[in-house]
Amino acid sequence: MNETYDLRSEAESHIEVHKFHAGAIVFTLVIIFFLQAFLPQYFHSLAILDLPLLVTIYFGLSRRNPSTGLLLGMAIGLIQDSLSGPTVPFGLYGIAKTIVGYLASSIGARLDTEHPAARFALTILFFGVHQGILVLERRILLAQPEVWFSLHLAIAALINAVVGVFLFTLLDRLRKPS
Amino acid sequence: MVGVPSRHKSLFLLGAMILLQVMMLAYQIRRDSQGRLLRVWTVGAISPFERAGSYGIGGVKDTWGHYFALQNTSRDNEQLRHENDVLKLQVMQLQSRVSEAERLERLLNFRQAQQQVPMLGARVIGWGADSGTRTIYIDRGEHDGVHRNMGVITPDGIVGKVIESFANTSEVLLITDKDGGAGAMLADSRIQSPVGGTGEPLLEMKYVANDDDVKVGELAVTSGMDRIFPRDLPVGTVSEVKPGNPFKWIRLQPAANLERLEEVIVLTTLQPLDLKKDTVAPDANRTAIDDPAAQIKPASPALPSTKPGTQKPGTEKPAADKPKAPTANR
Numbered sequence: 312m313n314e315t316y317d318l319r320s321e322a323e324s325h326i327e328v329h330k331f332h333a334g335a336i337v338f339t340l341v342i343i344f345f346l347q348a349f350l351p352q353y354f355h356s357l358a359i360l361d362l363p364l365l366v367t368i369y370f371g372l373s374r375r376n377p378s379t380g381l382l383l384g385m386a387i388g389l390i391q392d393s394l395s396g397p398t399v400p401f402g403l404y405g406i407a408k409t410i411v412g413y414l415a416s417s418i419g420a421r422l423d424t425e426h427p428a429a430r431f432a433l434t435i436l437f438f439g440v441h442q443g444i445l446v447l448e449r450r451i452l453l454a455q456p457e458v459w460f461s462l463h464l465a466i467a468a469l470i471n472a473v474v475g476v477f478l479f480t481l482l483d484r485l486r487k488p489s
Numbered sequence: 490m491v492g493v494p495s496r497h498k499s500l501f502l503l504g505a506m507i508l509l510q511v512m513m514l515a516y517q518i519r520r521d522s523q524g525r526l527l528r529v530w531t532v533g534a535i536s537p538f539e540r541a542g543s544y545g546i547g548g549v550k551d552t553w554g555h556y557f558a559l560q561n562t563s564r565d566n567e568q569l570r571h572e573n574d575v576l577k578l579q580v581m582q583l584q585s586r587v588s589e590a591e592r593l594e595r596l597l598n599f600r601q602a603q604q605q606v607p608m609l610g611a612r613v614i615g616w617g618a619d620s621g622t623r624t625i626y627i628d629r630g631e632h633d634g635v636h637r638n639m640g641v642i643t644p645d646g647i648v649g650k651v652i653e654s655f656a657n658t659s660e661v662l663l664i665t666d667k668d669g670g671a672g673a674m675l676a677d678s679r680i681q682s683p684v685g686g687t688g689e690p691l692l693e694m695k696y697v698a699n700d701d702d703v704k705v706g707e708l709a710v711t712s713g714m715d716r717i718f719p720r721d722l723p724v725g726t727v728s729e730v731k732p733g734n735p736f737k738w739i740r741l742q743p744a745a746n747l748e749r750l751e752e753v754i755v756l757t758t759l760q761p762l763d764l765k766k767d768t769v770a771p772d773a774n775r776t777a778i779d780d781p782a783a784q785i786k787p788a789s790p791a792l793p794s795t796k797p798g799t800q801k802p803g804t805e806k807p808a809a810d811k812p813k814a815p816t817a818n819r
Contacts, residue, residue: 377499
């Protein structure tokens with residue numbers, strides 16, 4: 312994952328590709344996974360947040376490189392799998408976040424995703440895609456019953472989108488000045 | 490990726506990565522493996538940060554809680570001290586209540602076992618002011634049918650006799666007083682001899698010939714000859730025996746705890762009685778007395794009312810009105 316790598320196509324040259332300071336992504340991932348594992352211990356309701364997904368979306372939208380996005384998503388997903396205990400097989404979150412990373416960078420390459428409203432809507436969209444892929448995996452690959460939709464998931468999507476808007480603004484500070 | 494158009498490269502990569510992970514999933518399910526090594530690596534990489542964070546937050550919380558957020562601690566401490574004092578007092582009161590309940594239970598058991606014997610529960614309300622005499626005051630008097638020369642006992646043994654009866658109070662002369670005493674006999678040898686007080690905690694058994702065999706630890710019971718106490722009530726235990734002139738010198742430890750009397754029973758008849766022996770055995774200490782709830786006057790509002798008018802029929806009648814108990818063995 313080369314933070315300065317840029318794969319913009321000529322057709323998409325009008326959309327800015329953001330570069331990050333060296334180690335910013337790794338540092339962000341460490342912090343995010345620490346918070347994801349740590350916060351619910353003290354604030355149980357914060358377990359509803361999927362911070363790794365938000366980071367996947369953010370870096371996908373910012374880097375606008377599908378290959379980088381899907382690889383970063385896969386790495387984040389596999390780390391999440393490995394931290395989720397033995398009940399979650401390797402690849403469950405990995406596949407979901409690989410696809411989300413790919414979609415986010417593909418969309419980011421075609422749209423301007425800097426506006427908070429766009430970020431809010433895209434986060435809800437990707438949360439739904441992520442959840443849908445998880446349900447498919449559980450139902451098809453693992454033969455586990457899983458609901459497609461619930462009120463809890465809808466609330467989780469909204470909360471993650473709201474948090475995402477603020478988190479993305481915070482992560483914008485890690486960008487190199489253009 | 491030779492031969493793959495660059496615009497499809499990422500799509501190809503996506504497919505490859507998903508296929509790889511699907512195969513990994515399938516492998517785990519088939520082999521029932523959970524990729525322990527990868528988990529160990531990942532957890533090993535993340536856990537130091539978690540541990541550091543946990544210590545850090547714990548330290549901050551601890552520092553804040555113990556050094557800065559102390560504005561209410563003094564007040565809380567004061568309140569807790571007050572609560573502690575109140576609780577200590579409550580514990581003492583409850584212990585006292587438990588002790589009282591145990592005593593009353595024994596009284597009740599004794600009373601139920603001796604239903605044919607007219608008796609009356611009474612509470613000790615004071616001790617004689619003269620240190621030379623050993624008397625107590627009880628909260629029963631003439632209005633309750635208590636008269637002079639009535640016997641006063643506890644489930645443990647005899648206490649003394651009523652020497653003065655007032656309207657609602659009576660004075661009881663303990664058997665340990667110099668003028669106190671009772672007709673007694675040794676339970677095993679059946680040697681009869683009066684037992685008298687010495688003005689000290691111990692009793693003295695008089696007039697036992699030097700030839701008679703008396704052992705330390707032997708129980709003395711009432712003989713019934715004094716026409717105050719029924720036969721076979723515990724009087725005391727022989728604690729010391731010496732040869733004397735012309736009689737043995739015998740000391741007895743009173744069966745009833747005369748130093749700590751709180752509730753007693755007044756035998757409301759002057760007629761000879763016959764108590765059931767099984768309820769007055771020496772360490773039947775732990776078995777006996779009367780209907781305390783109905784008969785003992787309350788010392789505190791917590792106890793049920795025991796005014797004569799509210800007492801159970803038959804438990805308060807003066808001795809003269811009571812049927813006499815069988816007087817066999819007399």
